Amino acid sequence: MRMKKLLTAGAAALLATVGTLVVASPAEAVDCDHVWYTDESDSIGSVDQGGRLCFAEHGDYVFLADYDADGYSVVLAAFMDGTGQLLYTLKASGAGDVQTANAGDGIAYHNLPEVNIRFRMYLTKSGSGQVGDVTHVVNNDS
Ligand SMILES: [Ca+2]
Ligand SMILES: [Ca+2]
Ligand SMILES: [Ca+2]
Numbered sequence: 001m002r003m004k005k006l007l008t009a010g011a012a013a014l015l016a017t018v019g020t021l022v023v024a025s026p027a028e029a030v031d032c033d034h035v036w037y038t039d040e041s042d043s044i045g046s047v048d049q050g051g052r053l054c055f056a057e058h059g060d061y062v063f064l065a066d067y068d069a070d071g072y073s074v075v076l077a078a079f080m081d082g083t084g085q086l087l088y089t090l091k092a093s094g095a096g097d098v099q100t101a102n103a104g105d106g107i108a109y110h111n112l113p114e115v116n117i118r119f120r121m122y123l124t125k126s127g128s129g130q131v132g133d134v135t136h137v138v139n140n141d142s
Contacts, residue, residue, distance in 0.1 A: 028054055028098065030059070053121050057138070073092060074121065076091075076119060081116035112140055116138070119135065120135045121134050
């Protein structure tokens with residue numbers, strides 16, 4: 001009985017370590033000016049905030065991460081806040097997946113204008129509507 005209890009504690013410690021490794025993704029090589037999470041107050045999956053967005057204004061660095069193996073992908077849409085023009089989208093699918101964009105990667109509109117940018121992030125999976133929706137506007141002035 002005692003042995004079984006010890007093994008269970010060991011397994012929990014191992015899981016905690018794996019979780020930490022996923023969060024500390026090496027892909028995120030900048031300091032985030034802004035960090036946002038999807039809104040999962042309705043308890044989708046096993047992690048309350050399975051979608052995470054990091055934005056660094058200087059260089060327009062974006063890191064979009066999916067932290068929950070819940071069947072949902074995390075989608076980001078970046079808009080001009082003034083005109084509503086869609087600039088680009090990113091989609092992270094599967095726990096630990098991180099999708100990135102920055103001003104120097106050569107992809108259209110990843111070099112964001114230095115004006116108010118609206119970031120919309122939500123969760124989606126096939127056969128389901130969009131959930132966990134959050135929107136934030138940033139004055140991208142650096
Ligand atoms: Ca910028
Ligand atoms: Ca997910
Ligand atoms: Ca820019």
